[in-house]
Amino acid sequence: MTLAAGIDVGGTKCLGVVIDLDRDNVGERDIVRQLRHPTPHASELVDALVDMASELGEVDSIAVGVPGLITLEGVMRASPNIPGSVDVAVGPELTARLGRRVHVDNDGNLAALAEWRYGAGRGARNMWMVTLGTGIGGGHVLNGVVQRGVNGFAGEIGHTVVNPDGPRCTCGRKGCWEVYASGRGLGMLASGEPGESVIHRAREGDADAITVLEAFSRWVAIGLSNITNVSDPDVIVIGGGVSEAADVLMPMVRRWFVETLYSPEQRTHPDLRVAQLGEHAGAIGAALLPMFAS
Amino acid sequence: MTLAAGIDVGGTKCLGVVIDLDRDNVGERDIVRQLRHPTPHASELVDALVDMASELGEVDSIAVGVPGLITLEGVMRASPNIPGSVDVAVGPELTARLGRRVHVDNDGNLAALAEWRYGAGRGARNMWMVTLGTGIGGGHVLNGVVQRGVNGFAGEIGHTVVNPDGPRCTCGRKGCWEVYASGRGLGMLASGEPGESVIHRAREGDADAITVLEAFSRWVAIGLSNITNVSDPDVIVIGGGVSEAADVLMPMVRRWFVETLYSPEQRTHPDLRVAQLGEHAGAIGAALLPMFAS
Structure with a gap:
C-alpha cells in the first residue's frame, strides 16, 4: 500500500481523504479514511490543515487543493469564496510546519486530474473538466499533464x-460564464427559485421549469463549445452539484452544444461525460498530486 | 543552406516563400524567394499549389497553410472563406502529386509558429497568437509545440x-469573437465606415472615431482576457491587418485587458506584443512546419 492523503478546501467545508495509490482504480467506495471540517477564515486555514493532516494519520504523502488563483509555489493569491484569502502561503507554510513537501494546487485542476486517472476521463488524451457547483471550476489534462499555465x-x-453587458460576477466583472452556467446561475435564471426545485418540476414535466433548464443548458453548452473551439479535446467531463441532474440536463446540453459549436457537422465531437467521483473528486485529485507534480 | 518552401493560402491570395532554415533569424527581409497568386476555387486549389511548388524551385521541404478546419492528415474539412472547400484532401493529394511528404496545417497555427520561432513570441513558453484580419485566426504554441487538438x-x-444574442457570424452562429474583434467587426462598429478611415480620424483626434476604437478595443481585450483565463500564457502576439494600427489601438487594448481579466491585480499579466512578420507570418510558419511536425 502507498497511502496518499488529499485535502480539498471548499468554500464551506474541508474534505480530507486517504487513498491507496497502488490500486488501479479508486472510486468513492475505495477511500481508506476520510474526514470533514468547516472551512475556517483564511488566517486559520494552515492551522486547520495541520490538524487535519494529523487526524488523517500515517501516510506516504499529503497534498492540498484550494479554490482560486494558486501560484506554482502553492501560494493562494486570491479566492473569492474564502474570506481573507489574499496571499496565503499555504504550500510553503504547510511544508515548513509538517516537515515534508506539501504540494498545493487549484481545486478545479485536481478534480480534473482525479477524473482523468480514476473517473469519467480515463483514457482521454486531451481532457477538460468543468465543475458546475455554486461557482465554476475548470481543469485541463493534456497528455497526462495538468495544464497550470505560467503563473498556475x-x-x-x-x-x-460570455456576455460583457450581463449581470455582475462575484469576481467583479460582468457576464462571466459562471454567472449563468453555475448553480448560482441556475437560481438566477429561475428568478430565485432553488435549482433543486426547478429540476424537480422539470422531471415532472412542468413546461415553465423545462424552459428555465433549456436556457440554463444553452449557457452550459456555450462554455463547452468555447472550450472545444479553443482546445479541441476528446473528452469534457461535467461535474459539480449540477451534474446530479444529468438525467434531465445532459440531453438538453448535448442539443445546444451542436447549435453553438463551430462547424459541428465537419468534426468529431468531444465526448461529453458526467463525472464519476462526486464530491470526492477534488480530495482524490489532491492525493494524486505528488505523483503527477513536476 | 536548408531551403524550405511554405505557401499560405488566404481567402484572396496564395503567398509562397522560401527561407533558409539554417539561419537563426528570419524576418520579412530574409526571404530567399517569394511569389503570389490569386486563390482559386477549392476544386483547383491542389493544381495551383503544384504549380506554385514548381515555381518556387529546388527546395529541401515544402508545406502549406490553409484557413479553416484542417485535420491532422491535412484534409481541409471546411473553410468559410474558400468556396467549395468541404473535404479537400490538400495534404494527401499534394504528397501524391509531388512525390514527397507535404505537411498541411491551419494558417493561424502556422502564423503562431513563425512568430514564436522568429518574431514577437521568441522565448515564450506558453504563447498564443491571434491574427485579427478580415476574420480571426488563432494559434497556441506550448513548450515549442503547436497545439492542434485531437482533430487538428x-x-x-x-x-x-462572447455574446450569444449578438450579430450573426460567417460561421452561422451568433456573437462569435470574430464578429466584433476582426477587421470586419471594426467596420460594423463604425456603422460601415472602413477601418482605415476610422483609424485615420482617431489619429487626428476625432472624438467619434476614438469612441468607435474604444468599443473595438474592448472586444479585442475580452478575447485576450478569455485566452488568459483559460491558458495563462506568458505572451500573446497580436497580428493581422488590425495590428498595423497598433499605435492607436494597443494602449486602449491594454487598458481594457486589465478591466476584463479575472483578478488582474493578483497575477503576472501576459505580455501583449505586436506581431513582427507581417503578412508573411503564415507562409514562413508553413516553411517551418516540417521541422516541427510530429
Missing part, C-alpha cells in the same frame, strides 16, 4: 466572459 | 461565443 492560473474557464 | 481543430478562438 490556467483553467479558469468560469471567468471567461 | 484547436486554436479556433475566433469562433468562441
Whole structure:
C-alpha cells in the first residue's frame, strides 16, 4: 500500500481523504479514511490543515487543493469564496510546519486530474473538466499533464466572459460564464427559485421549469463549445452539484452544444461525460498530486 | 543552406516563400524567394499549389497553410472563406502529386509558429497568437509545440461565443469573437465606415472615431482576457491587418485587458506584443512546419 492523503478546501467545508495509490482504480467506495471540517477564515486555514493532516494519520504523502488563483509555489493569491484569502502561503507554510513537501494546487485542476486517472476521463488524451457547483471550476489534462499555465492560473474557464453587458460576477466583472452556467446561475435564471426545485418540476414535466433548464443548458453548452473551439479535446467531463441532474440536463446540453459549436457537422465531437467521483473528486485529485507534480 | 518552401493560402491570395532554415533569424527581409497568386476555387486549389511548388524551385521541404478546419492528415474539412472547400484532401493529394511528404496545417497555427520561432513570441513558453484580419485566426504554441487538438481543430478562438444574442457570424452562429474583434467587426462598429478611415480620424483626434476604437478595443481585450483565463500564457502576439494600427489601438487594448481579466491585480499579466512578420507570418510558419511536425 502507498497511502496518499488529499485535502480539498471548499468554500464551506474541508474534505480530507486517504487513498491507496497502488490500486488501479479508486472510486468513492475505495477511500481508506476520510474526514470533514468547516472551512475556517483564511488566517486559520494552515492551522486547520495541520490538524487535519494529523487526524488523517500515517501516510506516504499529503497534498492540498484550494479554490482560486494558486501560484506554482502553492501560494493562494486570491479566492473569492474564502474570506481573507489574499496571499496565503499555504504550500510553503504547510511544508515548513509538517516537515515534508506539501504540494498545493487549484481545486478545479485536481478534480480534473482525479477524473482523468480514476473517473469519467480515463483514457482521454486531451481532457477538460468543468465543475458546475455554486461557482465554476475548470481543469485541463493534456497528455497526462495538468495544464497550470505560467503563473498556475490556467483553467479558469468560469471567468471567461460570455456576455460583457450581463449581470455582475462575484469576481467583479460582468457576464462571466459562471454567472449563468453555475448553480448560482441556475437560481438566477429561475428568478430565485432553488435549482433543486426547478429540476424537480422539470422531471415532472412542468413546461415553465423545462424552459428555465433549456436556457440554463444553452449557457452550459456555450462554455463547452468555447472550450472545444479553443482546445479541441476528446473528452469534457461535467461535474459539480449540477451534474446530479444529468438525467434531465445532459440531453438538453448535448442539443445546444451542436447549435453553438463551430462547424459541428465537419468534426468529431468531444465526448461529453458526467463525472464519476462526486464530491470526492477534488480530495482524490489532491492525493494524486505528488505523483503527477513536476 | 536548408531551403524550405511554405505557401499560405488566404481567402484572396496564395503567398509562397522560401527561407533558409539554417539561419537563426528570419524576418520579412530574409526571404530567399517569394511569389503570389490569386486563390482559386477549392476544386483547383491542389493544381495551383503544384504549380506554385514548381515555381518556387529546388527546395529541401515544402508545406502549406490553409484557413479553416484542417485535420491532422491535412484534409481541409471546411473553410468559410474558400468556396467549395468541404473535404479537400490538400495534404494527401499534394504528397501524391509531388512525390514527397507535404505537411498541411491551419494558417493561424502556422502564423503562431513563425512568430514564436522568429518574431514577437521568441522565448515564450506558453504563447498564443491571434491574427485579427478580415476574420480571426488563432494559434497556441506550448513548450515549442503547436497545439492542434485531437482533430487538428484547436486554436479556433475566433469562433468562441462572447455574446450569444449578438450579430450573426460567417460561421452561422451568433456573437462569435470574430464578429466584433476582426477587421470586419471594426467596420460594423463604425456603422460601415472602413477601418482605415476610422483609424485615420482617431489619429487626428476625432472624438467619434476614438469612441468607435474604444468599443473595438474592448472586444479585442475580452478575447485576450478569455485566452488568459483559460491558458495563462506568458505572451500573446497580436497580428493581422488590425495590428498595423497598433499605435492607436494597443494602449486602449491594454487598458481594457486589465478591466476584463479575472483578478488582474493578483497575477503576472501576459505580455501583449505586436506581431513582427507581417503578412508573411503564415507562409514562413508553413516553411517551418516540417521541422516541427510530429
